[in-house]
Amino acid sequence: MTLELGPDDRRMMLRYAGVCRLCGVSLPPGADAIYERASRTVRCVQCMSSSGDAHQPGIAGASARREYERRSTARDARIRAAHPRIGGLILALSEEPQSTRAWERGAIGEELLAERLRDLPDSFRVLHDRRIPGTRANIDHLVVGPGGVWVVDAKRYVGQRPSLDVEGGILRPRVESLRIGGRDRTKLIEGVRGQVALVVGTIDDSAVPVTGALCFLDGDWPLIGGSFRVNEIEVLWPRLLVKRMIDSATVPIDVARTVALLAARFPHA
Template sequence: MVGESARECARRQDEKAARHRRAAERYERGADGEQATAEALEPLVAHGWVVRHDLAWPGRPRANIDHVLIGPGGVFVIDTKNWSGEVDVRSQVLRQNGSARQGAVTSVAEAADAVSAAIGGVTATGVLCFTGDRPRGEWVQDVLVCSTSGIAELLAARPLVLDADEVDNLVRRAVITLPLATDHRARKARAERNARGGTPPRRPVLRRSTRRRIRSALTRSGVTLAVVAAVVFAAPRIAPALTDLFSKDLVASVVKVGDPVDVRGAGQRPDLSVTVVSVKDLPDPGSEGSGGGGTVSTVSGGELSDGDHLVAVRLKFENTGEVAWQARAVPNVSIETTSGASFDAERWLSAGGEEFSGRPHVKPGRSVSVRALVELPRDAQTKSISVTPDGSSGTLHWEQ
């Protein structure tokens, strides 16, 4: 048919544009929510509190922290949510339209831990703040769940734990260790441009006499020859030691899906064996044979974008140590596509298909299997999977 290929290209571009519009709308709602929270926190400034907005998340270059509040009542890390539907807390579980949303609680708890480490170990409390007037102030584990209408009153009523000098010291430390997310990303972008071949500005060269230039060149040449000679002489002696040093605790940087990777214990974490067992697409709830309202609709809470699909990364954590392992935070799981884009897991399922908090608990000699769910665009193809079990393990990689 005449023009069929052009029409197909137009259809794909329309779908891509629609995805971008939906993403832009989500970001716009998020920005509106953050502005509402900032306005709600403003009255606390007159009572000795200091609030900073949109900060870089230490160790996570693609993530940011919405608000950090430091004052007489302590340090609070606030994540703003502008969710639709009914949001409430029942039996210590955060729910949206009846579906558990424990991932949001875990995320802000991790952010609080990161801020605490960045400012010297002072306890930081995670807060989930929803636009509107509900929830009114509930606790889920160590996270306060509240709304913009009541957050200032709740925090102002907290017991006094910091004096004015301590607040000032923590704020100065936070300014250094928690830069603005926009500044942090700009520096990272400049570094990436330089790594791709960007030319740094050239320093001005002072004119010197010919004799001085020759003397300087001879000196540099002599030093260079001396260094080369020393390296040649010492290389046979130091090479084995350097090899042992740099390979002592390392595993292969990339392995195939299905192969286990050993992770040595650190701190309270025992030795582990981590395996990406499989990577599979989940069926579309509207497709034939899915039964409608199947796994995708259950885990997505009705928010799966048109044309996107869910990928289930099945993981196995085996405790090969001598003490039980309780993950302090949800392991970070991400998929890199063949186009170079990266997408993080947002939800977790247990081996039985039930929603799971994402924090494994494994006894010595036992293992647990879970599935991390990642939302990908329709045409995206998985290239590799990255898993960070915790902050001290490093990131492990598997190729599809």
């Protein structure tokens, strides 16, 4: 994908701060941007063109699936090179490493959740698999609707039950932790909290609610109840997630502008 420059446009390092005319993101001095001489305005390079290509929803699980395929292909080539005669047999009789299969499971989880998010009304917009600049991490799903912004991390722990563990609360400080199959997985909560902080900083509008959610697919959820919050992050399953989004309180939010801001800050992974 290439930038579409008009005859009077110039790509440059900005001498002064500006604001992208397409997505509204702030551009500090020294930012790489496009200066449009005709209108004396600027646009960020993430806004690939005036057609808004950078604002397309993206493909759920794309980066995780690419990483799985890269690792799987590398393993295949490595084993066949080391064992020219029986490499195919070794591959047929052995399983891929857990670290490789984890990427495939992650991709499937994101893809399944993306299908469920299709049930949202037309008033919602969804961005999938968005890269966090300067890192190798990504945000699985960003959902923008009348009730604000949802930052969603999809996880697939087949047959395992997420649960809330609480210590203290009266004489000692209350400490909440997430457990899955009895193991402490609170680091997953902290990951979502970090993503929420980035989104809040990008929107920079206290009137827009931002909610973090850890959504487990194929988990062992109880028939009654089951969902909970850990350190302000919702922990729940896909169907309930969609219901919560739809039922969230309506606020005066400019959905299109908010989507543009997030798409510019978090490009396709």
